[in-house]
Amino acid sequence: MPYSAVGAYACKSLEAKLVEFYGQNAAEFRTLGSIGLLKFLRSPQNMRGFRQIDVQSIPGKKRAIAMMVDNPFCFDLCSLAADCNTTRVDLANPAEEVVFELTSPPYRVCEGEGSGAQPVQLTFAESDLARYCLESDTSYITRQIARFNKRWIESLDQRIFEILVTKVGTNALGAATTDLTFFTTNADTGQSNLNAMAIFFLNQYWKNAGNDGQFALIGGQTLAMIAEFKKWQGLNAMGVDLNNLNEELPFIYYDRNSDNILGLSDFLQVAPGAAQLVTWNEYKGEKARAITDLYTHGTFTDPATGIEVDFDWYYDYKCKSWTYEPFLSAELAVNLAGGCGEDLAGVNGIVQIHACGNPETPVCESA
Numbered sequence: 001m002p003y004s005a006v007g008a009y010a011c012k013s014l015e016a017k018l019v020e021f022y023g024q025n026a027a028e029f030r031t032l033g034s035i036g037l038l039k040f041l042r043s044p045q046n047m048r049g050f051r052q053i054d055v056q057s058i059p060g061k062k063r064a065i066a067m068m069v070d071n072p073f074c075f076d077l078c079s080l081a082a083d084c085n086t087t088r089v090d091l092a093n094p095a096e097e098v099v100f101e102l103t104s105p106p107y108r109v110c111e112g113e114g115s116g117a118q119p120v121q122l123t124f125a126e127s128d129l130a131r132y133c134l135e136s137d138t139s140y141i142t143r144q145i146a147r148f149n150k151r152w153i154e155s156l157d158q159r160i161f162e163i164l165v166t167k168v169g170t171n172a173l174g175a176a177t178t179d180l181t182f183f184t185t186n187a188d189t190g191q192s193n194l195n196a197m198a199i200f201f202l203n204q205y206w207k208n209a210g211n212d213g214q215f216a217l218i219g220g221q222t223l224a225m226i227a228e229f230k231k232w233q234g235l236n237a238m239g240v241d242l243n244n245l246n247e248e249l250p251f252i253y254y255d256r257n258s259d260n261i262l263g264l265s266d267f268l269q270v271a272p273g274a275a276q277l278v279t280w281n282e283y284k285g286e287k288a289r290a291i292t293d294l295y296t297h298g299t300f301t302d303p304a305t306g307i308e309v310d311f312d313w314y315y316d317y318k319c320k321s322w323t324y325e326p327f328l329s330a331e332l333a334v335n336l337a338g339g340c341g342e343d344l345a346g347v348n349g350i351v352q353i354h355a356c357g358n359p360e361t362p363v364c365e366s367a
Contacts, residue, residue: 002332033154036255037161038305040216040270041277045251050273051139053333055102059285062329071096074340100333103281107156108327116241121312121325124149145324152309153302160332161257164268164275167334170346172208178269182226184356194229202269202353209347210339211271216251219267220259222355227252262352271349275336280329283310302327 040046056065071093081089109120122145129137170179180198185191206215217223226232232252258267283289283297290296296313311326337348 001208001303006033010320033157034153034254035165035304036159036253037152037218037257038157038277039308040218040251040253041275042162043305045214046270046272047217048272050276051102051230053276053278054286055278055280057099060282062102062280064099064102067098067100069096069098069336072338074339081184082287085149099139099338100278102278102329102331104329104331106282106327106329108325109152115172119325121323124319124322126320130364132333143320149300149302149309150304152307153307154305156328157255158257158261160277160330161255161261164334165352166260166351167332167348168277168350169270169337169348170343171205171351172210172343172347173205174346176341176346177266177352177354178202178205179354180358182222194226199230206269206351209344209351211347211349213272214250216253216270217267217353218253218255218258219262219353220254220256223252223267224254224256226355227254239318263333265355267353267355269351271335271354274349275335277307278309278331278333281308281310282329286333315343 055062055065073093075091085308093186110117111120124144128138132140151196164260164281168176170176180201181195183192184195184199186193202332232249246342262268280298283299288298290298294315294317296311298313299308301308307328309326311327312326314323315321315325334350335348338344339347339348346353
């Protein structure tokens with residue numbers, strides 16, 4: 001009898017959980033999700049030394065943030081005689097104001113798309129819980145919610161990655177994509193090797209664009225291969241101390257979502273502080289409420305990313321069932337583009353890198 005059938009959860013002396021036998025290789029953990037981007041956005045490398053955009057004035061209340069923007073002075077010098085009678089050209093470079101408002105609807109689990117989408121909540125019925133006779137209701141519910149939250153954060157990473165891709169700027173040449181040949185093939189042995197010249201140009205183009213600070217690389221399969229050749233340490237693995245790193249090397253964040261969104265051959269090069277994840281919690285301060293066993297309006301903190309998420313928890317005393325629904329208001333704030341020269345007009349510290357074929361030069365033929 002399959003475990004989905006009614007009555008299959010009987011009190012047997014050998015009853016156990018599948019995960020106890022197969023661990024992290026059990027199907028329940030094979031979600032194919034990643035949180036590399038969220039880890040970068042919340043990492044010390046991306047947040048240290050930068051003032052964070054905070055739209056929460058009083059806990060539970062939202063405000064807009066107005067920021068003053070100074071445009072760069074772009075001029076050149078010349079050797080020129082001048083006196084008090086020489087006509088001068090006035091240079092005006094007034095500051096501008098940019099307002100950030102978090103106005104998008106919150107992220108939540110949904111079924112369907114567009115106008116037909118419906119919110120989804122996790123449900124626990126007492127009639128079902130009664131079948132798990134070797135585990136308390138509290139233990140079972142807590143475990144299921146933890147797994148649900150893990151998948152929720154993975155899905156949020158995917159949505160934020162999709163937004164980040166739309167915010168990609170240009171390189172120092174004014175191109176939307178930086179094409180480089182990272183791998184060459186030995187004609188005699190057929191062995192693939194990392195092209196050192198491509199690594200040089202990866203750094204040089206970064207400097208040519210006037211970017212400051214060590215960059216992060218965020219991507220999937222191709223980036224993982226480059227990191228393996230260079231023995232760069234991936235920072236999205238649990239247990240890596242992000243505060244004590246060799247900051248002369250790029251910060252590597254593997255994110256499986258990159259392969260589906262950018263493609264297998266592309267990854268992102270991001271300046272520290274160029275992208276901020278701005279979140280707002282509705283259930284903070286006096287907005288956080290709870291009545292034991294009936295409902296809770298509160299928040300939980302994801303242990304892997306440190307992101308705080310709102311949630312609704314209700315008990316229907318007539319139907320004898322519990323429902324759980326997390327949600328979060330979040331947007332991506334990205335640095336404004338600009339610089340001296342037409343080629344730098346689109347530079348914002350976020351660059352898309354494309355690993356192309358194997359021509360003899362480190363820069364692709366199409367570049």
